[in-house]
Each structure stands twice: as C-alpha cells, then as structure tokens.
Amino acid sequence: MVRSLSTTALVKIGLAVLGIAFGVAAPYLFSSFVIGLFSLALIGGLFAQSIDLLAGYAGLVTLGQAGISASAAYGVGYMASRVGAGLPAQLAVGLIAGMTAALVFGVMAMRSDGVYFIMVTLAQGMIVWGLSIRLFRITGAENGLTGIDRPAMIDAYWKYYYFTLLVVVACWMLLGIIVHSPLGVSLKGLRESETRMRMLGYNTTALKLYVFVIAGFFATLSGILLVYLNEFISPSAVVLAASAIGVLEAILGGVGTLVGPMIGAFVIVFVQNVVSIYVARWPTLMGIVFVLVVLFARRGIVGAISDVWYRRIAPGAADPLSTVIAGRDTPGL
Amino acid sequence: MTRIRRAIVLVSVLALVLAACAAPDAEEDTTSTAAPSTTAADSSDTTESSATTEATTGTGCDEPIRIGVLQPLTGGLAASGTDAKNGFELYWQNHSTEVAGCTIEFRIEDTGGNPDTALQKVDELVGNYGADIIIGELLANVTLALADRLKDNPDVIFMAPIGSADDLTQRTPYPNFIRAGGWTSSQTSHVLGSWAADQGYERAATFCTDYAFGWEMCGGFTQVFTEEGGTVVSGEQLWNPLGSTDLGTYVTQLSGFAPDAVFVLQVGASVSDFFQNWSDFGISGQIPILAGEVTADVSNIRNVPVDQVEGLISSGHWAEGRDAPETQEFVELFDAATGLLPSYYAAATWTAAQYIDATIQAMGGDISDKAATLETMRGLELLTPFGPSVLDEFGNPIYDIYIRQVVVRDDGRVWNEVIDTYENVDQFWPKSADEYLAQPVYTREFQGNAGG
Numbered sequence: 001m002v003r004s005l006s007t008t009a010l011v012k013i014g015l016a017v018l019g020i021a022f023g024v025a026a027p028y029l030f031s032s033f034v035i036g037l038f039s040l041a042l043i044g045g046l047f048a049q050s051i052d053l054l055a056g057y058a059g060l061v062t063l064g065q066a067g068i069s070a071s072a073a074y075g076v077g078y079m080a081s082r083v084g085a086g087l088p089a090q091l092a093v094g095l096i097a098g099m100t101a102a103l104v105f106g107v108m109a110m111r112s113d114g115v116y117f118i119m120v121t122l123a124q125g126m127i128v129w130g131l132s133i134r135l136f137r138i139t140g141a142e143n144g145l146t147g148i149d150r151p152a153m154i155d156a157y158w159k160y161y162y163f164t165l166l167v168v169v170a171c172w173m174l175l176g177i178i179v180h181s182p183l184g185v186s187l188k189g190l191r192e193s194e195t196r197m198r199m200l201g202y203n204t205t206a207l208k209l210y211v212f213v214i215a216g217f218f219a220t221l222s223g224i225l226l227v228y229l230n231e232f233i234s235p236s237a238v239v240l241a242a243s244a245i246g247v248l249e250a251i252l253g254g255v256g257t258l259v260g261p262m263i264g265a266f267v268i269v270f271v272q273n274v275v276s277i278y279v280a281r282w283p284t285l286m287g288i289v290f291v292l293v294v295l296f297a298r299r300g301i302v303g304a305i306s307d308v309w310y311r312r313i314a315p316g317a318a319d320p321l322s323t324v325i326a327g328r329d330t331p332g333l
Numbered sequence: 334m335t336r337i338r339r340a341i342v343l344v345s346v347l348a349l350v351l352a353a354c355a356a357p358d359a360e361e362d363t364t365s366t367a368a369p370s371t372t373a374a375d376s377s378d379t380t381e382s383s384a385t386t387e388a389t390t391g392t393g394c395d396e397p398i399r400i401g402v403l404q405p406l407t408g409g410l411a412a413s414g415t416d417a418k419n420g421f422e423l424y425w426q427n428h429s430t431e432v433a434g435c436t437i438e439f440r441i442e443d444t445g446g447n448p449d450t451a452l453q454k455v456d457e458l459v460g461n462y463g464a465d466i467i468i469g470e471l472l473a474n475v476t477l478a479l480a481d482r483l484k485d486n487p488d489v490i491f492m493a494p495i496g497s498a499d500d501l502t503q504r505t506p507y508p509n510f511i512r513a514g515g516w517t518s519s520q521t522s523h524v525l526g527s528w529a530a531d532q533g534y535e536r537a538a539t540f541c542t543d544y545a546f547g548w549e550m551c552g553g554f555t556q557v558f559t560e561e562g563g564t565v566v567s568g569e570q571l572w573n574p575l576g577s578t579d580l581g582t583y584v585t586q587l588s589g590f591a592p593d594a595v596f597v598l599q600v601g602a603s604v605s606d607f608f609q610n611w612s613d614f615g616i617s618g619q620i621p622i623l624a625g626e627v628t629a630d631v632s633n634i635r636n637v638p639v640d641q642v643e644g645l646i647s648s649g650h651w652a653e654g655r656d657a658p659e660t661q662e663f664v665e666l667f668d669a670a671t672g673l674l675p676s677y678y679a680a681a682t683w684t685a686a687q688y689i690d691a692t693i694q695a696m697g698g699d700i701s702d703k704a705a706t707l708e709t710m711r712g713l714e715l716l717t718p719f720g721p722s723v724l725d726e727f728g729n730p731i732y733d734i735y736i737r738q739v740v741v742r743d744d745g746r747v748w749n750e751v752i753d754t755y756e757n758v759d760q761f762w763p764k765s766a767d768e769y770l771a772q773p774v775y776t777r778e779f780q781g782n783a784g785g
Contacts, residue, residue, distance in 0.1 A: 033457040040453060133544055133575070136776045142545040143498050144448070144474045146481035146505075157456075230452050232481055234474040237449075273453050276443055283407050283445075 059191030072098025102216020144234025254300030519553025556781025
C-alpha cells in the first residue's frame with residue numbers, strides 16, 4: 001500500500017520535472033512557429049484552469065470567463081494604443097479592469113447555481129462582447145486595438161515564451177496550493193452538495209464570490225499574457241466560443257484536475273493550428289474527438305490515464321480523482 | 334448499455350463524416366495545386382532556409398517566390414473565404430507559375446476568421462515557409478491584426494484585397510501594406526450618396542449593421558448625400574446587431590419614416606432575411622432601396638428569390654455583369670470552374686494575383702528589395718476584372734465605381750449590370766485627401782450629416 005502510493009507520487013514528480021525540462025528546452029528544439037503555439041497553449045491552459053477552478057472544483061460551470069480575460073486585455077490595449085501610457089500604467093489598468101469585471105460578475109452570479117449560473121455567466125460574457133463592439137473610442141469596435149507592444153525586455157518570441165512559462169508555472173503552483181487548502185476542500189463540498197454545506201454553517205454565497213474572484217484573477221492574468229502575445233485585441237476574443245473553448249479544454253483534459261485543462265489546451269491549440277495545415281476538415285476532427293472523449297472517457301484524458309494507472313499499475317492506491325464526477329452528475333457537464 | 338453507447342458513437346461519427354463530405358469543395362487539400370512541389374511536409378522543416386532543389390530551373394531566381402494566403406475556409410465565413418481561395422487559384426491555373434524565370438509557389442491557410450489563429454499562421458508562413466508576399470484576410474479585424482504584426486518586417490509585402498477597413502490606407506497606413514485589388518468601405522458608398530442626390534431624392538433613411546464596416550458604409554453614403562443637398566435625420570438611421578435574423582421590426586419602422594429612399598447595408602444571412610421581410614410587409618416597389626456593395630453582391634443575392642431583388646440598385650467597384658472583355662473573361666472562367674458567378678471576393682484575389690504577376694515581371698524576377706517592389710507595384714496601371722486600376726499614394730486603388738442594377742440573366746441567374754459609371758474614384762472622393770483626413774473615421778456617432 002505504502003509502496004504503491006510512493007510510486008504514484010514518484011511518477012507524478014518525475015512527470016512534472018520532465019514537463020518543466022521540456023518546457024525550458026523547447027526553444028532549442030522547435031521553430032518560432034511552434035514556440036508561438038506553445039505560448040498560446042500555455043496561456044489557453046491558464047485560462048482553462050481558471051474555468052476549471054470554478055467548474056471542476058466548485059461545480060460552477062461558467063460560459064463567461066472570456067469576458068473577464070478580455071476586460072483585462074482591453075484595459076492593457078486601451079492604455080497602450082489609445083492613451084500611449086507606459087508599461088506600469090498598462091498593467092495596472094489591465095489588472096483593475098479584469099478584477100473589477102470579476103468582482104462585479106461574481107456579485108451578480110453568486111446567488112445562482114447549476115443551469116442558472118451558466119446562464120448568468122453567459123449573459124455576462126455577452127455584455128462584455130456587446131460593449132467591445134459598441135464602445136468604438138475605447139475598443140476600436142470590430143477593428144480592435146493595434147499598436148500594443150510587448151515590453152522591450154521580453155520582446156523576442158522566445159523570451160516572451162519563457163516569461164509566459166514562468167508566469168503559468170507560478171500560477172499553477174498557486175492554484176495547487178489553493179485547491180489543497182481548506183478553501184479548496186470547501187469548494188469540493190460546494191460541488192458535492194451546496195445545501196449540506198449551508199447546513200454545516202458555511203456561507204456558500206460568500207464562498208462562491210471568493211472562488212469567482214480568485215478564478216477571475218487567473219483569467220485576468222491569461223488575458224494580459226494573451227494581449228502581449230498577439231499585440232492585438234478585438235471582439236473575437238470575447239465571443240461565446242472563446243469562453244466555450246476554455247470549458248471544452250477543461251473537459252477534454254479532465255475536469256477537477258489542474259493538469260487536465262493544460263493538456264486540453266495543448267491538444268486544441270495544436271489541432272487548430274498544426275493539424276489544420278494537413279486536414280481541411282479539422283473542425284470535424286475536433287468534433288469526433290469530443291464525442292469520443294465524452295462517451296468513453298468522461299473524466300477526460302487525465303481521468304482515463306489515472307483510471308488505467310490505478311486499475312492496472314498501482315492497484316490498491318486510492319484514486320483521488322474517483323470522487324470528482326462519481327459523486328453526482330454535475331449539471332451542465 | 335455498452336452496446337447502446339457504441340451505437341451512439343457510430344452514428345455520431347458517421348453523421349459527422351457525412352456532414353463533412355457533403356460540403357462543397359472545401360475537401361481538397363489546403364496546399365495549392367498549382368505549386369509544383371510545395372507539400373505541406375516541406376514546411377514543417379524547422380531549418381530557416383530550406384532551399385528547394387528544383388528552383389534552379391529559372392534564370393532569375395535561386396529560390397521560388399512564395400506567396401502565403403490567409404482566408405477563413407471554415408466557420409461562418411467559409412463560403413466567402415472559399416470564393417476568395419478559388420479566385421486566387423483560378424488565376425494561377427490560367428497563367429503560368431513561371432514568371433520572369435522565377436517559379437511561383439503559394440500556400441493557402443485557413444484562419445477560421447479568428448485573429449489568434451491568423452497571427453500564428455502568418456508567423457508560420459513568414460518564418461517557416463519563407464513567404465515573400467502575404468495576402469490578407471476577409472475580416473477587417475483580422476486584416477488589421479496581420480498588418481500590425483507585419484509592419485516591422487521589411488522582407489514581406491502585405492496585400493489585403495478584401496478587408497476594407499478605411500483607416501488601413503487612411504489615418505494609420507502601414508509602410509509595407511498595399512491594397513492592390515482591394516477597396517475601402519466608404520469608397521463605393523460615397524458615389525451612391527452622390528447618385529441618390531442626383532436622382533432628386535430629398536430625404537433618405539439608412540439601415541445598416543451595427544459594426545465598423547456598417548458605420549463606414551453608411552457614413553460614406555450619408556455624408557455625400559447630405560452634402561449634395563439631401564437630408565438624413567439621425568433618428569431615421571437604424572442599426573441592427575451583426576447576425577440578427579428577424580428584421581421585421583426594422584422594416585416596419587423604415588416604412589413608417591416614409592423616406593424617398595433607404596440605404597441598406599446588411600451582411601451574411603441578414604441579407605435574405607431583409608429582402609424577405611421587405612417583400613412580406615408589402616413595401617417592395619414603394620420605397621426605393623439603395624444597397625451597399627456587399628448586400629447586393631452575387632454571393633448574397635444568389636440565394637434570394639429572384640422577384641425580391643430584381644432591379645435592386647447598388648454601387649460597387651465590382652460588377653460581374655459589366656460588359657467588358659476583362660470582366661467577362663474572368664466571369665466565364667470562374668463560372669466554368671465552380672458553376673457560380675464570381676463574387677467580389679473571388680475577383681479581389683484574382684486581381685491581387687494579377688498584380689503580383691505583373692510586378693514580378695516588371696522587376697525581372699528579383700523581388701528581394703521589397704521597398705522597390707512595392708514602389709513598382711504602386712506604379713502599375715492594370716486592366717483588371719474590376720476595370721482599370723491604379724493605386725494612390727496610400728496604396729489604395731483608384732477605380733471606376735459603378736452604379737449597379739440586379740438583372741436576371743437568360744439562364745435565370747441574377748447578376749449586377751452597370752447602369753452608370755463614375756470614373757477614377759479614389760478613397761476620398763469627392764473631397765481632397767487633406768480635407769477628408771481632417772475628419773474622424775465614420776462611426777455611429779460620426780456619419781457626416783452635420784446637425785442631423
């Protein structure tokens with residue numbers, strides 16, 4: 001028992017070390033195009049992790065997370081492109097815009113759950129989309145905002161990649177601490193049964209607001225990273241599909257885990273950008289992959305791997321994931 | 334249980350595959366058919382200069398000249414993007430890809446209409462494929478994002494024959510950007526405003542889609558129409574959200590205004606919805622419609638019942654029914670290849686290819702000096718399917734702009750024939766560049782109808 005547990009832990013540590021080593025070595029191995037995709041996938045993964053904190057851990061599926069990340073991106077873009085302000089002001093306004101959106105949306109959504117939570121967050125995302133199209137002076141409407149420059153220190157594509165890697169790994173560790181903290185455990189309680197949590201004396205409304213704002217913080221960071229990667233922001237970053245793809249990435253990789261959304265993001269980014277070079281019908285391919293995952297690996301890629309691991313290789317060890325979906329069917333998943 | 338699951342999977346997979354096969358001609362590989370050896374596999378080569386061996390056949394070139402094309406081939410704009418792709422490919426199927434001793438290769442990539450994807454792909458096309466020329470996207474925002482990304486790269490020429498955002502060649506021009514084969518949104522509606530005033534219309538209402546392209550189209554019409562004596566009251570300018578499909582309420586409001594004419598700019602699925610409502614409410618024939626170019630484009634009206642669009646007046650730089658050999662030759666080739674009358678998307682990428690062809694010939698095959706190449710391209714005077722085309726100092730074409738009328742052809746299909754021509758219209762017409770650039774770009778707030 002003890003021995004198999006430590007094998008699992010060793011494998012996990014080994015994989016993490018390998019992953020980071022691969023991430024650091026990547027610019028020496030791949031072309032600038034692939035490294036650009038790595039940056040995009042890392043940012044998408046952070047975004048999907050912020051969704052998964054809500055959807056996978058707290059059982060609150062959101063379809064408006066892009067509204068928060070895009071608010072931050074527009075904050076940066078506005079200061080850079082329209083005001084011509086320096087980096088500190090760009091970052092400050094970006095953070096304030098993203099966090100304000102998260103706080104306001106959190107207050108709006110904290111009293112709902114299940115399908116209603118999905119609908120409220122969907123509406124929130126659409127509000128930001130509507131504003132981005134309407135407020136020409138601030139957002140440039142359909143044309144978007146150009147003239148956003150990366151900080152000179154990390155301007156080169158590989159430097160920006162390393163910076164992204166650093167931020168994403170740091171966020172990942174922070175998220176790991178959060179989900180294993182008492183707060184994280186109470187989130188799982190929220191997911192399993194909100195009424196029971198309330199009966200135990202938890203203020204579930206406040207709990208939802210906390211987690212919404214925390215998830216909003218990571219979405220904000222992903223929005224800021226993305227706007228400097230693309231040096232451009234336009235309403236297509238706020239469309240419903242932008243939020244939905246984050247949810248899909250989490251489901252594909254495995255909800256209720258932190259590594260799952262990251263894997264999902266890498267799969268989707270590479271199908272979208274690399275497979276599409278060879279296969280004109282790549283959206284069909286993605287559709288088939290989703291159908292197969294939902295039917296045969298309901299806990300996503302990570303869930304399927306851990307299934308095999310705990311059943312075949314390390315039997316007897318407790319599968320920490322097995323309660324994720326088994327407990328009850330999360331609405332909307 | 335497992336059996337049921339398996340059956341579900343089988344059915345859904347089959348359904349998806351069938352759906353994929355049923356769609357027209359997006360099946361083929363996205364790599365070009367004309368280019369002799371550009372398999373996609375070459376491009377995954379990570380080394381910078383993977384000189385292909387067969388390039389030595391030419392006299393002027395060590396390496397082929399590479400063109401990267403970015404269009405939305407999937408998603409909501411796939412039909413228009415595929416038209417653009419077909420137009421470009423058709424040119425090279427009918428012209429030699431050996432120009433002045435150089436081999437021309439091209440690769441067409443799908444953006445899905447998404448700026449993120451487009452930016453990644455343009456990095457790939459420039460960095461890995463080694464593209465000398467990039468041809469940009471349909472959508473204004475994607476085109477702007479690409480122009481911004483490529484502005485610091487002096488080794489690449491960026492052409493946008495379709496994306497028509499005014500400011501690309503007005504207030505924020507880019508040094509390596511050229512709109513050969515393209516247009517600015519308000520360039521064509523300026524002319525329609527003037528034409529409407531000449532018809533004696535005194536008061537017009539407008540009905541445009543509520544986004545940058547709609548503002549620019551509507552603004553162009555409104556400003557020139559009001560400056561030439563017409564009236565557009567801002568309360569009679571209606572704006573509908575992009576993608577809205579029940580336009581009945583707008584149509585009843587428009588008929589309530591009882592204007593002398595209505596300027597309409599709708600895009601995509603809203604076009605057929607508009608004409609359906611216009612006909613259902615019995616307003617057809619009572620209030621004349623003046624349509625923006627895209628609304629009357631053959632790609633939009635080919636799906637509308639003939640009686641709803643016959644006689645429709647619009648203005649445009651493209652008129653597939655224009656009675657001139659340079660236009661009809663292209664229309665016949667396109668019709669033979671695809672079974673469709675060509676939209677302006679197809680004509681635009683064909684013309685971009687024509688510009689590239691002529692430029693390489695004029696440069697004797699050596700386009701390594703991109704500044705000189707751009708200078709040459711700007712100096713060309715070509716007879717294109719659009720008609721005669723020269724470029725202004727901002728890189729925007731000066732065209733003949735046509736007042737067009739939808740006519741039913743002998744074979745029952747509809748197309749736009751020319752009923753009036755305004756010669757040599759530039760993007761500032763009828764103003765001078767300085768006077769025009771002093772005013773802001775058209776938005777909902779600024780439509781150019783002072784005090785309207």
